[in-house]
Amino acid sequence: MRKLLNTLYVGTQGSYLRKEGETIVVEQETNKVLQLPVHTIGGIVAFGNVLCSPFLLGFCAEKDIGVSFLTEHGRFLASVNGPVRGNVLLRRTQYRHADDPEITSLNAANFVAAKIANCRIVLLRTLRDHRTKLNTTILENAVQHLAQYLKQIERVSTTDEIRGIEGAAAAVYFSVFDHLIIDQKNDFQFHERSRRPPLDEANALLSFTYTLIAHDVRSALETVGLDPSVGFLHRDRPGRPGLALDLMEELRPVIADRLVLSLINRRQLTKKDFKRAENGAVVMSDDARKVLLTEYQNRKQSEVQHPYIKETIPIGLLFFVQANLLARSIRGDIDGYPPFFWR
Structure with a gap:
């Protein structure tokens, strides 16, 4: 049976997400506030003014971690996914x-x-x-x-x-x-x-x-x-x-x-x-x-x-x-x- 992974929700405005090794780092005003191993994350949802590094987006795509961007109040904007998976x-x-x-x-x-x-x-x-x-x-x-x-x-x-x-x-x-x-x-x-x-x-x-x-x-x-x-x-x-x-x-x-x-x-x-x-x-x-x-x-x-x-x-x-x-x-x-x- 598939393992239930956590979804990372980031709502603090001005946060910046980046890749560090095999981990996902959340920074606020250049201060590291959270660091999570990628194998524990099943998805990322960013609300409002939250930025992600291109390297992190590519890393998430490679690891099949969907990234969704929403407005601060929850309206869907866009999502980033990796190459199409599954049998054509x-x-x-x-x-x-x-x-x-x-x-x-x-x-x-x-x-x-x-x-x-x-x-x-x-x-x-x-x-x-x-x-x-x-x-x-x-x-x-x-x-x-x-x-x-x-x-x-x-x-x-x-x-x-x-x-x-x-x-x-x-x-x-x-x-x-x-x-x-x-x-x-x-x-x-x-x-x-x-x-x-x-x-x-x-x-x-x-x-x-x-x-x-x-x-x-x-x-x-x-x-x-x-x-x-x-x-x-x-x-x-x-x-x-x-x-x-x-x-x-x-x-x-x-x-x-x-x-x-x-x-x-x-x-x-x-x-x-x-x-x-x-x-x-x-x-x-x-x-x-x-x-x-x-x-x-x-x-x-x-x-x-x-x-x-x-x-x-x-x-x-x-x-x-x-x-x-x-x-x-x-x-x-x-x-x-x-x-x-x-x-």
């Missing part, structure tokens, strides 16, 4: 599958079915753990609607129909997301999903965490030899990692949504950790970002029983396991892609 025949098969309407709809249905099922589990677990604090009728109705959408997935045949069901199910799920915020209700009010820019604190947390997952999923797809840009559920668009977005769908409720709810309900973040920018966007403070990154890493270390491979693995390995299963299905080693259903 796998990617050519991926492209042929993406052009086949039947295979595309089957894969899209798997991604969406797992996403809806996992969203439903998020609601059910909240009902189980906090029933006395909730409007149970609203959440139970949402659970029933999501179950109906799951049944509809089995009856549709085109990718456009599947996209329509995904959109409708997401609307139901986010219409009750505010009810999942048990504590700090007055400070964290969620009305609807807003992305560019996020217009409230909960949306700011969701968008930032989704960006972190996108980095990890994209790196996993590259590792197994798939092209992150050519997906099935998400249409091709220049600069958009369609396959990474596909694979994210089933993992967002399990990893990101529950993490965001925990940070709020456990009061690890409060209203004072956010500010509103001139364009109306709500952004996190530096300290809040550090808390989220720490908890995200902790979340990746916690373990889960995988229903398909029947092994207990760290959550952080889900990205690689699902990418590998997708590659195996494209190669024809297994019959269809088995998405991750949370239990």
